[in-house]
Amino acid sequence: MLFLLARKGFSVSLYEQRSDIRKIKIREGRSINLAVSTRGWTALELLGIDELVREHVVPMRGRMVHSPEGDTSFQPYSAEGDAIFSVSRGRLNQLLLDIAEKCGVKLCFSHKCTYVDLKHGIAYFTVAAEELSEVTIEADLIIGADGAFSAVRKAMQRTDRFNFSQYYIDWGYKELTIPPTPSGEWALEPNALHIWPRGNYMLIALPNLDKSFTCTLFLGFEGDPSFEKLSKPEAVHAFFTTTFPDAVPLMPNLQEEFMENPTSSLVSISCYPWTRYNRSALVGDASHAVVPFYGQGMNAGFEDVRVFMELIEQWGADWSKVLPAYEQLRKPDADAIQELAMANFVEMRDSVADEEFVLRKKIEAELHRRYPRHWLPLYSMVTFSNMRYSDAQERGRQQARIMDEVMARPDIAQSWQELDYEALVKGLPELKS
């Protein structure tokens, strides 16, 4: 966003609390993985750096589901071979910083924002660089792209009639690693998102370019099993051996990593308005942090940027036009992806291992094959299109009602290939391409 603004001739400065991550060596296997999908690529194309980013991703063409017995089954995301793309968060950040700098954005690291005077467009920072000092900045527009615990949003929270919620789910997560095999190869199929769904919890693994996998265990904080119960290495070993038997031999450092790595919480954040006084605005996680189960957090943030830039195309730097239009346009979509992400947790940890779920997906795939302009599975609308999230959610609801009726037929498992598919899509308006 910043360099798009810079490219348009705005004078843009970036203030970042951390130091320059480009000067820190990143351990690829340890960095958090993100999955770039269509909305992300659309924004990256607009930025002109999609080709550059493509050199750093690993495509995942479907889910590889691992059963408790260690069997696997592959569920492609689409018949057309659509993929989502695993990328290291650190690497992506480095690329974005490089290009921002090239476009003339002034980068100010180690600046911790302590207060924002929204009305007058003034931000206050303490700088940790050499000696501790204070810096005050005045700007026509302050953009809070500062994440789930946004300092700009904190300032907005002090204003009247600012709606806000932060909701922590009862599950936490811990990152673990599957390193390359001793011979330097991928230990699992690389072009898949691996899932070990276990009802109330799950393990997932995403491929890295260095042939390792970053695993994430999603598990309740309390209860049985839970992070609370896994306080000793022996308990961790026993739990993994019982529930993820095929993963254990691939994780030589399981117990050490489990003990050393933090157990992190998962928060869903919602607020409104996203702008104040026509000189401040929130984008990305600052305005709508979501749980990670739809892989859309970063993609939604990138889409904010695309929408924002389109509005600038329309109105120029008339913030009194751009900012209200931006928040009114994006809020319903942020709400939609928030609900969808929460619902997808249930699907991932539970349903993907379910026979009925697999059959349902098969019938949906068949509907899509026969009537591609009338039926697109919800996952595809969210992941492989630029359709508004709120439209995708609404269309998904319509399709779900049809599928509920189909799945309620007593003999559906036998007769699904003989369904009157045309009748099923009859009531649905054609999708815009």
Place this chain on the structure above:
Amino acid sequence: MLFLLARKGFSVSLYEQRSDIRKIKIREGRSINLAVSTRGWTALELLGIDELVREHVVPMRGRMVHSPEGDTSFQPYSAEGDAIFSVSRGRLNQLLLDIAEKCGVKLCFSHKCTYVDLKHGIAYFTVAAEELSEVTIEADLIIGADGAFSAVRKAMQRTDRFNFSQYYIDWGYKELTIPPTPSGEWALEPNALHIWPRGNYMLIALPNLDKSFTCTLFLGFEGDPSFEKLSKPEAVHAFFTTTFPDAVPLMPNLQEEFMENPTSSLVSISCYPWTRYNRSALVGDASHAVVPFYGQGMNAGFEDVRVFMELIEQWGADWSKVLPAYEQLRKPDADAIQELAMANFVEMRDSVADEEFVLRKKIEAELHRRYPRHWLPLYSMVTFSNMRYSDAQERGRQQARIMDEVMARPDIAQSWQELDYEALVKGLPELKS
């Protein structure tokens, strides 16, 4: 709460940001009115100050509904003559401070809390009294009874996995006054809560001991009509004359008051947990601020105190037992009254003027008259009992389902007196007395 603790031998100090309100003359008609109902009285009895408070209240035995034509109709709260009691917030606070002081609570005014170290039970204050100075207090237990914008809760918001939401409704409110008549009498029936329901907005009036009424206009911030549209005295006069014609002659200072008094917002606050580290806890609005439409905000806060004190009876000062039990017990009830209060706004501003609503209430009253141990209207369960809010809400839902069926009968307006009342209550378990 504080003086109950003091009475039990705890060393208790109260820190308050404002100065001692007992030293400031209160203008009765201007202070915000509260309505004490059964839950409030139960706690006040426990505190032993119910008789004292009764000297300062005005009973309201029902709703006096004012039509747009200026007609009135009285809807009693119950056939038994149950009442809610209008009291000035300032007067009640003064009484509570007096009794707290007598019981040995140390009162520290003009102390503004700047930070709370929850883990170590340390609170930091700046004192505005004479010279600005800083005070640090350590305590075994810090109770945040510090309202909707609680400083203790702010400290909790910085801890991990703290769920929080603040939601502002699109309506605001403004206080106005109906003074006593020139001959010094009540200008309206004093033993009623007066409502001018107008669909999307409403005016209410509560009696004061000095024979004035405190009026509150609840109106949208934006839209038509709205506070935004009422920016000039002439517009205010025209609006009131059209929509509240019988109130206008009773409000000699309408336009000045409307211009001078602030337009305030209405927030609903929810959070969890309510305690941290077994040495801090939230009570009242700090943990569950509600919109004012059920008249239960203060009553719910007083009920927190009753429950808290009952748990201390059971566990003594073992905070590791008392605090988790307190928050687990009260959270569902806080959630229930929050939803009920939001729903009652619709009832007050809209339904009370509706013929079907009035008939529904009549049938419910008849059900209660015939089967008092099986049917208690929701309003009575909330207002005139100490039944848990969550139980009242659930019972209310059961009764609403029955009433929905009754009201769906095509000839109900004619035949309601011939209903098979016994059949209606058949499935309902007997209410605990």
